[in-house]
Amino acid sequence: MGSSRFVALAASTLVVVGALVGAPAATADTGQPGTLYVQGVDWCSDTGPGTQDMPFCSVQAAADVVMPGQTVDIVGAPFQGGKVTLTRSGTPSAPITFQGVSTDPVNTSANLVLPPNLDGTITLSGVHDVHVSYLLLDHTSTDAVDVKGSQDVVLDRLHIADQASSGAAAVTDGVSVDGASSGVTVSRNQIFDSSGNAVQVASGAHDVTVTTNELVTSRYAEVAVSGTATAEVTGNTLDDSCGPGLTIDGGSSATVENNVFTGFGGSVVCPAPTAPALSVAADSAASVTADYNALAVNSGRTEYSWGGAAYTAVAAFTAATGQGAHDLDHVGYAYPDATDENSPVIDSADADAPGELATDVHGAPRVDDPLVADTGTGARTTYDRGAFERQDTFPPPSGPTSASGIGPLSVSVTPGSPRPGTWGLPETYTVDFGDGSPAVTDASGTVTHTYTVPGVYAEKVTVTDANGSSASRTAKVTVGTATPPATSAAVSAEIGQGTVDAGSAVLTFDHSDNWELASRTVSWGDGSNNNVPVTRGAAGHDYDYDVPFRTYTVTLTQTDIFGRTATATTTFRPADSYTPLTPPEYDYQGTVKAHGLLTLDSSTLHTDTNGVDAAALRVTATGGSSGGYLTLYPYGTTRPSVSAVNFAAHQTTENGMTVRTDSSGNMYLYNGSAASVSVKIVTAGIFSHAQFGRSYTPVAPVRVLDTRNGTGGVTGPVGAGKSITVAVAGTHGVPAGAAAVVLDVQTTSAQASGSLGVTSHGMADSAVTTSYWAKGQTVSNLTVVPLVDGKVVLHNSSSGSVQMVTDVFGYADATGTGSxxxxxxxxxxxxxxxxxxxxxxxxxxxxxxxxxxxxxxxxxxxxxxxxxxxxxxxxxxxxxxxxxxxxxxxxxxxxxxxxxxxxxxxxxxxxxxxxxxxxxxxxxxxxxxxxxxxxxxxxxxxxx
CATH class of the missing domain: 2.60.120 (Jelly Rolls)
Incomplete structure (x- = not known):
């Protein structure tokens, strides 16, 4: 067999002889207790609960939280493949299980099943009592499965393919077991085209079982065992290896039974084209038992290499070594396996061989072929050698047919009359409706059943002969809810990496009963984006609004597979998030004439970025010969009757404010004084509906510093030119990871005129002058301070001392979940x-x-x-x-x-x-x- 065989299988489906293996019926629930779910659906989340309703997107997310006794169901291909590392362990009575579950268990023409494609590799590192089964693993530059320092591990029904190009430099194994591992079972796997070995067991490992695997076209050995104690290599089909089919060395002890070595010396270019099918080195020959194997090699190869001697036929091998008394050999390139009727490997194995399984590589039962004499041994004489057990062949049963409707839903199945198989044995029909109800056996007429629970079910008819061979035909039955699936929706601003885009709506909606939905559309309420198909997520959808501050009605419409619709509405009001400018931008300094109007454009204010609607400013007025006030307001609007800064003659006054701009980021400043005044403007931050920024969380105002009484750890006035450091995060309701804090700082009992500088500790260039005072004056001012390490620095720029009082009013949210x-x-x-x-x-x-x-x-x-x-x-x-x-x-x-x-x-x-x-x-x-x-x-x- 060549590599093309597996390529075809991996690209389509995998043939399963016997009962259909697949997913349980899809129902609208949270899944089975003790089960975690991984599924590549649009509503998955790696931070969610891992339930059937909200599965993980990646296997790694489940691997990071799975507990002893739990099963991880990998339903179809995960969203995120790549390398998965398992580091959590089970117990002997409560192992951890990772298993693939097919998303398409129903096929009306044959017993076909597609295993979930992990699209990556698996490493088991330092674990014990872990089972991994039924996954398709592709690998190129690394081993498909690495077992490292692990015990009591089962790798079962894996389908592994090396996707590296022919002749690639990387030498990788299908399954690699390192020397620190033990109690490892590699069973019922199909491993193709390995650029190294299909299965490799390193020196120091012990109690490793390799059984009932189909291993094909490896570049080196199909199974390589070195320095391993108590290895069991039983019931495998080793096909078309470039190197030896099985090589044992390094002082290993092993039992080798019931294996079929076939197709050696094929057409592929091999590094060791003359290697024997079975090779046991001199350092291991005394500790290896071999029997009941079947071998076929092409010219140029030997069947055995044992203790350094080569043997071309069973008779010579047995005569010289006493081994292989029941071995079979075959003249020709390919040895007929158990899939070929009348093959000598049928009903001729040792059923008591260590590691022998009761089912074959596809899960088919061990059965007696009545057309072949029973020459096997052990508890039963009907086991076949190799990975395959010969089954009776007969036409698949007729019926059932797919059905769908609103529950309760009644269906009828007519299996038809038995049609004898090749063996001519008595047959029975069984109808299983897939909903947990008892199967109907010996069904020969029409069987009627009523489904009462909504869901998707695999209805199956199975014909089984007297020996246990079977064939099945399945159909999908969809039972709908009495009413359309419930629709609910909630909307919030988009959050990413601790920031929020408050102008982007994220619609989150109920994803239960997703199996019953045919389509979803959303209308965003702005008049131009109506009935937009939901294609980017079945648990969320986002939209960026161009115009903020309006209230939009968002409508979600769901249509189910029966054409019924349901709607849900919610509202969203696009808003702004805050981005501090660090260091603050000193934007304007100049004189504004009496009753003069100054235009502050967006480039001056640094508001000429995407979606800015307002600017956080600090405005200082100084030098006016007459008292007055300053008013700031959006460009192009009527001046409001407000005042942002009030000042007396010859007085310096400062205040902060957040001022709305026009759509281009511009605003006006009006001098309401009878005299000109000098103005300085600093932009401390911007507010935008189209950028990710910080949200705000208010707290009940709390005092964190009062030098008059020692609150905050500083007692007594702050000296001239001195600074103090105040811890504000991690206490008083402000989280340790806050991005910024809102403070009101009061200066009082000033011994000389001066000003206050506020700086983030660890961010020297963030200093802002927040207030000015005259001797004896009390002044307070609000400021937003970015945080690096949760502390702020207050600096007294005065020739005299001053008392300081600081209150916290809130913080900029470091998670994006604030206001x-x-x-x-x-x-x-x-x-x-x-x-x-x-x-x-x-x-x-x-x-x-x-x-x-x-x-x-x-x-x-x-x-x-x-x-x-x-x-x-x-x-x-x-x-x-x-x-x-x-x-x-x-x-x-x-x-x-x-x-x-x-x-x-x-x-x-x-x-x-x-x-x-x-x-x-x-x-x-x-x-x-x-x-x-x-x-x-x-x-x-x-x-x-």
Whole structure:
């Protein structure tokens, strides 16, 4: 036999004599307890549970978690092949099993089955009590199966092919067992075209059984055993090897029985064209027993090499060695095996040979051929030599036929009259409906059955003769559910490697009853992408929206195999994710004239990248001879009545804010002062609906540093020009792996004027000046700080000392699962001077009083799911110093400040307060006198 034989099999199907081996009926459940599933379907996941409904994509994912007693069902070809390494072990009473399961067990014309193609190789490393069976393995530059330092391993019914081109340099084995392994059984495998040995057992191994395998056209030996104690090589068919069929050396001890050596000296180019069929070296001959083998070699080869002597025929071999008393030889190139009627290997084996199996390489039973005299020995005299057991041949039975319908579904099968086989033995028919109901035996008339459980079933009719030979015919029966498969859908932003693309929707939907579905389509709700076939995933589908901040209705439509449809709808609102600019970009510095309007273009702001909708800015105003304010807003829109930075004459003031841009990334800056003012703008980050960035998770505001009382590990004011390091990640609700943290830093009791620099520890070029103060002044400012090691550095750029207080308000999510950003046109949502946001009540916020401010469900912010508001909070001309605190309504007021204000000074500060489940934020005046309060909304964070 040449290599072309296996190529044809691997490309189509594998012939199985006897009962059909295949997958269990597909049903809409989670599979059997103790079973993990691997299947190359669109809804698989290597991070999922490995159930039948949500299988793993790769065998390696299952191998990494399998436990003793569990079975890994590899259903069809996995999505991800390649090399699989098994390192987990079972126990003698609870082994681990990896087994292939055919996805197409039904074939109406013959008993054909296609094993799952792993498209890779397997290594068993340091394991014990592991079984691997029924897989198709292709290999080129490495061994197909490597057993290393492992014990009690079974490799059964594997179909192995070396796909390297003829004459390739790599010498690889089908199965390789290293010297540290023992208790290994290699059984019922078909191994073709190995560029090395089909099976190789290395020195030091012991108790290795090689039985009932078909080994064809290996470049070296079909089986090579070296330095192995207690090897059993039994019942194999070794065909057309370039080297010896079986070679034993290195002081091995072995039993060699019931093997068929055939076709030696074929047409392929061989490295050892004159090698004997069976070769036992002098160092092993005394410890090897050989008998009941059958040999056929071509001219130029010998049948045996034993202890260094060559023998061309059985008679001479037996006379000289006392071995092979029941061996057979055959003149000619190919020895007839058990698939040929009247072959001498039929019913002539030693049934008691070590390692002999009760079934042949295809799982067919051992049967008595009545046309051949029984010359075998042992418990039964009817075993055949080699890997194949001769079966009766008769026409496959008639029926059944494929059927489908809504359950309960009744079907009828008429097996027909028995048609005698070659042996003329009595026959019986059996009908198995494949749903677990009892099979009907001796069926000669019409058999009717009703399926009650939806699923796909392999209905099988089997004819069996009196000796146990059988042939089957199968058909597929599809039983549908009474109603269309349930349809549900959920949508979220796309997450990848700890980042989120908040403008890309990922639709996740129910994948139960997938077997019953014919098609899925999705309409994304934007008017132009309707009824899009779901081809990229049966558990998810994604879509990038061009226009953010609108609410889109997404509709999933499922059509089942019976033409019934079901729909599910959900909504998605494209939003933005945050990308910090590190180091921050110092974008603009110049003078803006009185009541002047400055255009900040996208190249200046670094917002000229894909899908940017807003920029996180730090804006500093200085040197104005008259007090006033700055307003920033999207280019091309009407100026809103808001203020981002308020400043007094000859005062330097800084504030952060997130400002929406136009579709090109541009915005306006307006100077609301009667005098010109110097302005400096820093872009700290961008918000985009078309890029992967960070999401945000608010926390209940918590104080992590207060040098006045030692909170945070620093006690006493920070000296002039000095820095302190504050740990913020891994504590106070901020995970250790957070990508950035949102801090409000207050400076107070300043002994001289100065400014505050905030830097990520380990990222020196990330420094941002976040606030300026005069002597004796208290100033607070919010800032977002990227994190490297979870710490931030605060630097006092002043000639005098200053006390520092730091509160944490949230963090940028390092998993992409936090909230995403909805920017809005700056809008004043609270003004106690005119009743905006208070229900029309015009009154200052009283000392130690609380005001409820609604942010959810107004001004474009969703009524539910809002987790944090993005506001600029302003205290207007206070008559005494104090502070404001903002927090989620319905929760306890934290001991932190959101804004510190001094006497007579209008003071703004950006805040990101958490929002209550009712959509409200509470504002508390911690000052001793009433104060007017403004709140300007720039956006909000919403849950995905």
């Amino acid at each position: 995403v950003y909805l920017s809005s046109t700056p809008t004043r949502i609270l003004d106690t001077r005119d009743g905006t946001g208070t229900g029309g009540r015009v009154a200052r916020l009283g000392a130690h009083q609380t005001l409820k401010l609604r942010v959810g469900g107004v001004h474009g912010i969703p009524s539910s799911g809002t987790t944090a508001a993005d506001l600029v909070l302003t205290a207007v001309s206070p008559t005494a110093g104090g502070y404001l605190t903002a927090w989620a309504d319905g929760t306890t007021r934290p001991g932190t400040a959101s804004l510190d204000y001094g006497t007579g000074r209008t003071t703004p500060n950006e805040i990101l307060p958490p929002v209550g489940s009712d959509g409200y934020v509470d504002l508390y005046n911690g000052g001793s006198t009433a104060v007017n309060v403004l709140a300007d909304q720039y956006g909000a964070y919403v849950a995905q």
